[in-house]
Amino acid sequence: MPKKVAMIGTGYVGLVTGVCFASKGHDVTCVDVIPEKVEQINEGKTPIFEPGLEELLLNARKEGRLEATLDGASAIKKAELIFIAVPTPSKEDGSIDLSFIEEVSHTIGKTIRDVTDKKTVVVKSTVIPGTTEKVVGRIIEEESGKKRGIGFGLAMNPEFLKEGKAVEDFLDPDRIVIGAIDSESFNEVKALYEWAEAPILETSPTTAELIKYAANSFLAMKISFINEIANYCELLGVDVKDVAQGIGLDERISPKFLRAGAGFGGSCFPKDVAALYSHSKQLGRELILLRSTLEVNKQQPLRTVELLREEVGDLSGKTIAILGLAFKPDTDDMREAASIPIIEQLIKEGARVKATDPIAIPNAKKILSHPNINYYDKINDVLKEADALILVTEWDEYRQLSPSDLKSLMKGDVVIDGRRIWNPELFHKHGLRYRGIGLGKKKN
Ligand SMILES: NC(=O)c1ccc[n+]([C@@H]2O[C@H](COP(=O)([O-])OP(=O)(O)OC[C@H]3O[C@@H](n4cnc5c(N)ncnc54)[C@H](O)[C@@H]3O)[C@@H](O)[C@H]2O)c1
Known part of the structure; x- marks a missing residue:
């Protein structure tokens, strides 16, 4: 049975969710506060780049199953299910900023005060355990004068999609988690996913909220774990790649998220x-593993600078080429990118930086601006005059670079592989001083 859905917040998660629900026959109204986004969506264009999304959006528009609006109240009034997919950023101290969630909850509460039908409110944003019931449910009750479970339904339905694979992940999920306050709310949300073959987990809202955080924390911890092992491998003269392969073949561990490097970044993990760490401290039960995960990740980008110093010595006056600025390949997202602390440290030590990235330069310029930082579109321009290079983001085009070209273009001969994408032997053969995270120094 097609459902009428309002999707409040049409960013990465809201747009992908809204478009995918529409592609499965539901009627979706996307709500946002940015007029250009709303216009673009109504013209059948996606404000974000995500493979497969534009085709689905165009199709949904043609079939009249998706529209976008700035008018949240009218979208809420006509919907059976109201999804909240607004941002939940960090405050300065790392704790969660729920102001967007609160604002939308007030709007929903005020709007449903005078409606007669029972609507179900679903939190899709990643929120700290307890938020759906204690913040969203409470505000809607206060504003609407209605009781949850009687006047409106309430659920939490976390999203596990990955940027760059969002449509694929949404349409072919590993699992769907629905944390509802009662079976009616659960069944309402479940009806949207009739097409899905994945297991559906029925939980409480708080459990659903924690599942999302625990999943991200576990993956982040896996990365910090292999990075710690990598730093230790360097002392032992063994290669972390061999260790990662050796443990990853154990099906209880799996090889995923076991690539050592300059640390994780992006809009979610950090x-x-x-x-979650901040919340655990507030509750008086500090999650020590999470503190360590963050500490390792804070130090890890700077490991590339340490390797550089071991080869070059004093960095003052040296020219360092940086390959890759975005937090991961195939995105221009610079949020929490490892390139930021690396470049800041190089500048602090008196180096000159020449940086390149296939698409993230405009965003990088907004964050990293200094007379000693210069940006170039072409790799060759970055390598010219460079005493050393640091590979920070593993873009495919950097994988293809030949050591002989690097050798002929660079002034110096030091290559720091911050993502372990190159073959050390090949680089050594061409007379380059190659150092990689998690690989002991070659003995001469
Ligand atoms: N991006 C991801 O990969 C991902 C994956 C899973 C979960 N999440 C979580 O989903 C939530 C949303 O993340 P995102 O990446 O989609 O954020 P985003 O910044 O891409 O999008 C949020 C959208 O909400 C809009 N918005 C803000 N206030 C609004 C309001 N009052 N009314 C209507 N719209 C409003 C913004 O204009 C923006 O378009 C966050 O909690 C995030 O942690 C993100």
Whole structure:
């Protein structure tokens, strides 16, 4: 049975969720506060780049199953289910900023005060355990004068999609988690996912909230774990890649998220781990593993600078080429990117930085601006005059670089592989001083 859905917040998660629900026959109204986003969506264009999304959006528009609006109240009034997919950023101290969630909850509460039908409110944003019931439910009750379970339904339905694979992840999920206050709310949300073959987990809202945080924290912890092992491998003269392969073949461990490097970044892992850690401290039960995960990740980008110093010595006056600025390949997202602390440290030590990235330069310029930082579109321009290079983001085009080209273009001969994408032997053969995270120094 097609459902009428209002999707409040049409960013990464809201747009992908809204478009995918529409592609499965539901009627979706996307709500946002940014007029250009709303216009673009109504013209059948996606404000974000995500493979497969534009085709689905265009199709949904043609079939009249998706529209976008700035008018939240009218979208809420006509919907059976109201999804909240607004941002939940970190505050300065790492704790979660729920102001967007609160604002939307007030709007929903005021709007449903005078409606007669029973609507179900679903939190899709990543929120700290307890938020759906204690914040969203409470505000809606106060504003609407209605009781949850009687006047409106309430659920939490976390999202596990990955940027760059969002549509695929949404349409073919590993699991769907629905944390509802009662079976009626659960069944309402479940009806949206009739098409899905994945297991559906019925939980409480708080459990659903924690499942999302625990999943991200576990993956982040896996990365910090292999990075710690990598730093130790360097002392032992063994290669972390061999260790990762050796443990990853154990099906209880799996090889995923076991690539050592300059640390994790992006819009989710750092903020979610910090928010859960901060919440655990507030509750007086500090999650020590999360603190360590964050500490390791804070130090890890600087490991590339340490390797550089071991080869070059004093960095003052040296020219360092940086390959890759975005937090991961295939995105221009610079949030919490490892390139930021690396470049800041190089500048602090008196180096000159020449940086490149296939698409993230405009965003990088907003964060990293200094007379000693210069940006170039072409790799060759970055390598010219460079005493050393640090590979920070593993873009495919950097994988293809030949050591002989690097050798002929660079002034110096030091290569720091911050993501372990190159073959050390090949680089050594061409007379380059190659150092990689998790690989002991080559003995001469
Ligand atoms: N991006 C991811 O990969 C991902 C994955 C899973 C979960 N999440 C979580 O989902 C939530 C949303 O993340 P996102 O990446 O989609 O954020 P986003 O910044 O891409 O999008 C949020 C959208 O909400 C809009 N908005 C803000 N206030 C609004 C309001 N009052 N009314 C209507 N719209 C409003 C913004 O204009 C923006 O378009 C966060 O809690 C995030 O942690 C994100």
